[in-house]
Amino acid sequence: MPRKKANKSFCSAARALEVLGDRWTFLLIREVVFGTRRFDEFVSHLGIARNVLTARLNALIDADILEQLPVRDDAVRTAYHLTEKGRDLLPALIALVQWGDRWLQTPDSIPIQIIERKSGKVLPPMRPLNRSGKALTLSDLDWTPGPGAADPRIAPLIAAYEKQRRIEPRPVPAPKKSKKEKST
Amino acid sequence: MPRKKANKSFCSAARALEVLGDRWTFLLIREVVFGTRRFDEFVSHLGIARNVLTARLNALIDADILEQLPVRDDAVRTAYHLTEKGRDLLPALIALVQWGDRWLQTPDSIPIQIIERKSGKVLPPMRPLNRSGKALTLSDLDWTPGPGAADPRIAPLIAAYEKQRRIEPRPVPAPKKSKKEKST
DNA sequence: CAGTATCCAGTTTGATACTG
DNA sequence: CAGTATCAAACTGGATACTG
Numbered sequence A, B: 001m002p003r004k005k006a007n008k009s010f011c012s013a014a015r016a017l018e019v020l021g022d023r024w025t026f027l028l029i030r031e032v033v034f035g036t037r038r039f040d041e042f043v044s045h046l047g048i049a050r051n052v053l054t055a056r057l058n059a060l061i062d063a064d065i066l067e068q069l070p071v072r073d074d075a076v077r078t079a080y081h082l083t084e085k086g087r088d089l090l091p092a093l094i095a096l097v098q099w100g101d102r103w104l105q106t107p108d109s110i111p112i113q114i115i116e117r118k119s120g121k122v123l124p125p126m127r128p129l130n131r132s133g134k135a136l137t138l139s140d141l142d143w144t145p146g147p148g149a150a151d152p153r154i155a156p157l158i159a160a161y162e163k164q165r166r167i168e169p170r171p172v173p174a175p176k177k178s179k180k181e182k183s184t
Numbered sequence C: 001c002a003g004t005a006t007c008c009a010g011t012t013t014g015a016t017a018c019t020g
Numbered sequence D: 001c002a003g004t005a006t007c008a009a010a011c012t013g014g015a016t017a018c019t020g
Helices: A012-020 A025-033 A039-046 A050-062 A090-103 A155-165 B012-020 B023-033 B039-046 B050-062 B090-103 B155-165
Strands: A066-070 A078-082 A112-116 A141-145 B066-070 B078-082 B112-116 B141-145
Touching: A012 A025, A012 B023, A012 B090, A025 A039, A025 A050, A025 A066, A025 A078, A025 A090, A025 B012, A039 A050, A039 B155, A050 A066, A090 A112, A090 B012, A090 B090, A155 B039, B012 B023, B023 B039, B023 B050, B023 B066, B023 B078, B023 B090, B039 B050, B050 B066
Parallel strands: none
Antiparallel strands: A066 A078, A112 B141, A141 B112, B066 B078
16 A cells, blocks of 8 residues: 555655655746746646646645746736745755756756856855855764654654764764766 | 656756655665664664665665665675765755755754754755855846757757746746745 | 565556536 | 546555565
8 A cells, every 4th residue: 555645754854855756846846947837838848747737736836835826917817936935945956956967967968057147157066054154064964853853753763863873973974985986 | 657767857956856756765865864774774764665665775776876885794784875976965955954944844843953063053044155155046046058958858948948038037036925824 | 684576456647538 | 728537557655475
């Protein structure tokens, strides 16, 4: 019996991917970011089945990531737009695109470059920063239980982490085998 | 007939989500980040079916995101570790977690906080920056075709974007309807 | 322990036809 | 144009039993 309905994940990113992780959903958001607004435009750009498109669009509206707004000069038609919540996906989307550009493309295959409108320059890679603006890597980070850490869906992992933290000071020590190949 | 095999997406982020977007895959990466290393640990933490776990782990190894390294003092056992490519997912994962924390959780339900190991302070939200370190929003950005823009899987979208760019100066103008509810 | 093999039910998809 | 309805085929996941 696939996919228990009750199994709502508790981790923020896992929850996020429950909405966004679908094969089509992300492409739809990309379309909207690029200005696609109408049902049949989605169909023709993506080749998505109409019933599937309906389902995805509704899921995104339910998730408050898209909204349907009336088109000016038209009493009937509507257009899909990002909500504030949808626009706030921007950092995650850019970080994901940049990772894909680094590791899944070759320099010659990158399809779209993200630039600053004013300067026309390509954005530098996003990195996690501390409050002073210093870039951090995995070994600079640590995790600490938040207010919701007691939830049984996450507690076992946290317990395991706390336990092995004493043995293994860093969450993920670099393995000895060094790697050279990039953008395979 | 679901899922055409040939339909490999071309967009970097869509490609990234073809690997990561699965319901389990992300949870597996989270486990590894937190130090889970062994097959049966994954099973017991996540309740994932063993055959599904095998498939996901192999997919991540094929994608060069995880690798299996020998365990010291053990000639037989192996342990799963992130590769460099896997560790480089960190910015995207953090951005996603932070979005989820903002929009999918309440202040009381946040399960884990990401802190700087040295200072113990919670990381500030990641944002796209320009080269001078200034934070950018959607309307500060623009998109320009890269070397691979001619690929038919992306060309229609780029063409549509270039066309409507003259009409709609900004990719996504803020809709007039203002919103107040957060973390619904 | 770390998987592999099998089974089957439930879910999802793409295609197609239809409606306001 | 913007969907809704229907359907068979394909995929997926969970459970279970088995192996080195």
